[in-house]
Amino acid sequence: MTDTVDATAADRALKARHRAMWGLGDYPAVARDLIPELGRVLVAAAGVRRGERVLDVAAGTGNAAVPAALTGAEVVASDLTPELFPAGREFAARAGAELAWEEADAEALPYADASFDVVLSCVGVMFAPHHQQAADELVRVCRPGGRIGLVSWTPEGFVGEMFRTMKPYAPPPPPGAQPPPLWGDEQHVRGLFGDRVTDVVARRRTVTTSGWETPEAWRDYWKSVYGPTIATYRNIADDPERVAALDRDLAALAARYDRGAGGTVLDWEYLVLTARRA
Numbered sequence: 001m002t003d004t005v006d007a008t009a010a011d012r013a014l015k016a017r018h019r020a021m022w023g024l025g026d027y028p029a030v031a032r033d034l035i036p037e038l039g040r041v042l043v044a045a046a047g048v049r050r051g052e053r054v055l056d057v058a059a060g061t062g063n064a065a066v067p068a069a070l071t072g073a074e075v076v077a078s079d080l081t082p083e084l085f086p087a088g089r090e091f092a093a094r095a096g097a098e099l100a101w102e103e104a105d106a107e108a109l110p111y112a113d114a115s116f117d118v119v120l121s122c123v124g125v126m127f128a129p130h131h132q133q134a135a136d137e138l139v140r141v142c143r144p145g146g147r148i149g150l151v152s153w154t155p156e157g158f159v160g161e162m163f164r165t166m167k168p169y170a171p172p173p174p175p176g177a178q179p180p181p182l183w184g185d186e187q188h189v190r191g192l193f194g195d196r197v198t199d200v201v202a203r204r205r206t207v208t209t210s211g212w213e214t215p216e217a218w219r220d221y222w223k224s225v226y227g228p229t230i231a232t233y234r235n236i237a238d239d240p241e242r243v244a245a246l247d248r249d250l251a252a253l254a255a256r257y258d259r260g261a262g263g264t265v266l267d268w269e270y271l272v273l274t275a276r277r278a
């Protein structure tokens, strides 16, 4: 009993840290300026249609939820970090979309079994630390015959490499947590869902990001907007040598990927995976 109480308290504290982390910087700008196409790609891949009941898990500012709502579907955008919802509501209003915004932990979704026709997550559920628990929740709330659609950064792509680059500088992961980019590995996701899904289709694609003069300019932008990177810098803030080393490592990563001529251009690889709930 005490163990269960302790585990629950520890998980609450962990989720509170994650919520605070995603509220740092300016995630709405990342979604709006760098990766808006990912939400549209996911909605198209999952074949969202008018009248369907759709849940977007770890929806952030509605990168997938808003285009899903524009199809005429009935959409709930859920996320651990409600601080992102005001920007999401503005995005929805600009787009002319109507949808609901609800605070929810992907590992304990507050929805009944089989209550959605389509369950989506765009570079979102991958950040819940316990992959099996989160996958079980996606399956549970999707009705039999319904669809699950995911976009996830791949381990081998730029964002996967960025997380590996930051790892030696970041706070140690909590016990039992798995690295987010594993969700970008088709076999890992197939293993999580097992025989509870059929018709798995997985494709690797890239999104091209640009707008910085140099790799260093990308790094300086990124360390000011992206919560996990800001949290990593905070972890080493009292050690200027490690800060300088992380500065160098992130700029070197961007330089290695940079294919721009007059400015930095980076391709970020992701996996689009869709499946049918058995």
Ligand SMILES: C[S@@+](CC[C@H](N)C(=O)[O-])C[C@H]1O[C@@H](n2cnc3c(N)ncnc32)[C@H](O)[C@@H]1O
Binding pocket: 015, 018, 019, 022, 031, 038, 039, 057, 058, 059, 060, 061, 062, 063, 064, 078, 079, 080, 081, 084, 104, 105, 106, 107, 121, 122, 123, 124, 125, 127, 128, 129
């Ligand atoms: C990279 S953002 C993606 C947001 C949005 N789907 C998009 O495409 O822009 C990751 C999101 O995962 C959310 N998140 C992290 N851990 C979560 C959890 N355990 N449950 C629900 N959402 C979570 C964060 O709050 C954040 O909004």
